[in-house]
Amino acid sequence: CNVIGTAGGTGATIEFAGEAIESLSMEARMSISNMAIEAGARAGIIAPDEVTFEYLKGRPMCPSGEEWDKAVEYWKTLKTDEGATFDKTVVIESKDIAPTVTWGTSPQDAIPVSGIIPRIDEEGHDEARQAAVARSLDYIGLEGGTQIEGTPIEKVFIGSCTNGRIEDIREVAAIAIGRKVADGVHAMVVPGSGLVKHQAEMEGLDKILIEAGFDWREPGCSMCLAMNPDKLKPQERCASTSNRNFEGRQGGGGRTHLMSPSMAAAAAVSGGIADVRKFPYLGTEEEDPRTRNVDVRSNVFTTESYVSPGAVISPPAPYLASQGEAAAAGGPAGLPKFNVLTGVAAPLDIQNIDTDMIIPKEFLKTIQRAGLGFAAFAELRYENAEEVATIGADVAKNIPDFVLNKPGYENTQILIAGDNFGCGSSREHAPWSINDMGIRCIISTSFADIFYNNCINNGMLPVTLPRDQIQLLLEDAGTPGTEITVDLENSKVIRPNGDEFSFEIDAFKKHCLLNGLDKIGLTLDKEDKIIAFEKERSENYPWLDGASLKVPEKIKMYPGAGIWDKVAA
Structure with missing residues (x-):
């Protein structure tokens, strides 16, 4: 692990x-x-x-x-x-x-199901890691040095785009045969798509699961994202096949233990985190759902034909022609230039701050970049984050201990953060919200790649420095109102005492930030080259044109899909 x-x-x-x-x-x-x-x-x-x-x-x-x-x-x-x-x-x-399960609030917090939950002072844990382990154990409600197996659970979630495949549901059904969901456990199975649900029902897997006491659901995100009523209550513990186990991922205060679908099924029937190897198959060889339909393609297109929705990607029309002479001549870039920033710095020394923590899913229902500043770090910032997401910032009840709520940090422009900032899902709303609250620079030991690039694309500067230098900046920022200077042109961070830390940044990204260049403007500058490339690609690799030029007039789909109008085959 x-x-x-x-x-x-x-x-x-x-x-x-x-x-x-x-x-x-x-x-x-x-x-x-x-x-x-x-x-x-x-x-x-x-x-x-x-x-x-x-x-x-x-x-x-x-x-x-x-x-x-x-x-x-x-x-x-x-x-x-x-x-x-x-x-x-x-x-x-x-x-x-071995069958693996998470004990904390990051996908890397994983151990064998027969293993021992790490202690805060485990050998090899530096100060930052000790703080991260302490925070995870406090949130998840477990004690280091104890066994994870046997930990009681109240909910089971089997699904997600990653673990709601037909083969997953077959594995779950194999555990369910001859068994019942434990008393006091709500176990839901959510197929990964309509096609998977249809095929599972054709194979009779739904009947096996319902007979065992599982809740057979419609396909969708469900408790994986917890944007609808399918969410954990505070301190409710869940055996989950979701993609992520960050704080609040499946509901504010909810405790998520990631595991495989078969492990989650074992947890459902035992009432606690269990080793699936101790749950042998109880059915007959002929009815084994894992082998009975193993050769059936999992994404079946059957004999009925439907009108196609048309091209997934429309062949590009000349964009500049419709934009007028100003756009053709280049026009304004649309991003503020980043050169030298001197501003208040705030310390947020938490490892693995993920994009769910930066902006919870409840705030993702907009495609507008502006106006999301109130949503940044909502679950760390507000006592009533869900209410704020529903009604707005006017009802917010601040958590006094959160650094950005403290006096002296109201106008923070630079964030000094813990290791691996911006990990998790690729939501661009994360840098939008941070930028909108006035923070234009984040300094950390490392960033998730997608988050790093999203910052650059939004005119924000992510700076990577060694841990010892981060520690000094954290100490500086610990005094409210302290200003730090970030000089992009000279690639330096300047402390209040004048000490300078040099940082590296890709020359092209630096050029874009200094000049306020965005991706759309850069792309339009190369329109002729893009058109020439697409022409050459179509000649040399014609099979790649399918998404835009070869969409069939009719498409085969399983009966009852209800997606497109049915036509004669």
């Missing part, structure tokens, strides 16, 4: 390889790649092979005939060459991976 950690992939793309990866279904591969973001990585990739090609073949917008053959031939060349050199190689023996 915790071999890579929440920041182990920062600045990199993670390629997953090996026999264990090659044996996975396409759905499982997509889940693993998707979750590379939880290691701070820019992306996760797995080499295409026959599993990939079989999954794609015959699907809408995929090439066919000669183009399919050419596409497969090209895709086969994408595999990493033997002997290729990586910046870092991590080897994990899959046979050594």
Whole structure:
């Protein structure tokens, strides 16, 4: 457990390889790649092979005939060459991976289900890590040095886009056969999509689960995001297959333990965190849901045809022509320039501040950048964050101990933060809200890649410095009203006593911030090159045009989908 950690992939793309990866279904591969973001990585990739090609073949917008053959031939060349050199190689023996569960409030806070919850003063914990462990244990309501197995739970959530696949529901059904959900436990199963729900019901999995006492639900985010009534109450403990376990992720004050679908099913029937290896299959070989339909494609398109919704991506029209001469000549960039910033600095020394903590999901119902300053750090900032999300800032009840609520920090412009700031989901609302409350610079030891780039794209400067320098800045910022200077042109942070810390930043990103250049303006400057590239791509890789040029007039979908109007086949 915790071999890579929440920041182990920062600045990199993670390629997953090996026999264990090659044996996975396409759905499982997509889940693993998707979750590379939880290691701070820019992306996760797995080499295409026959599993990939079989999954794609015959699907809408995929090439066919000669183009399919050419596409497969090209895709086969994408595999990493033997002997290729990586910046870092991590080897994990899959046979050594025990069923795993999280004990804290970060995906890296994981141990084997038979393991012991870490103590605050565990060997190897520095001061910052000790503070993070103490905060996690206090929130999650557990004690270091005790066993995680047997911890009672009140809720079970099996679902999410990552763990609501048909193969997941089959595993859960296999545990459910011959068993009942424990008294006092509400266990919900939420399929990952309408197609998955339909297929599960075709296989009779819903009946198995309902018979065992599980709550069979409609597909959706449900308790994974907790934006609707499916949310945990304060101090309610949940065995969850969600993607993340940050504070408040599944409801304010809710306690989330991440685990696999089969582990969550074992928790449901036992009433506590349990080792799935102690729950053997109780049904017959013929009715085993894990093997009975193993060869059935999980995204079935059947014989009924429906009118297509049209192109997913419309072929681009000449944009500048409709924008007038000012736009054609370049026009204003639209971002404030960042050169030298001198402003009040505030300390927020918490490790792994994730985007859920920066702006809770209740505030994500807008696409407007302005006006979100009141939402930044809402669950740390307000006693009634959910009420503020519903009614507005006028009803806010400040938490006096939160640093940005203290006298002297009202006009904070620079935030001195703990390690791995901005991890978690990629919501751009996070930098929007911080920027809107007046903070234009964040200084930390490290940032999640997507959050870092989102800051740059919004005219904000994320600065990376070593921990010892961060510690000195935290001490400076601990005095209310203290001002720090950030000089982007000379790449320096200047303390109140005149000491200077140099930082590194990509030359192009620096140029964009200094000149207030945004992505739209930069893209429009290269419109001719983009058009030329797309033309060349269409000639050399025609199968990539499917999303815009090859959408079928009719598309096959399972009966009763209710998505498009039905037509004669």
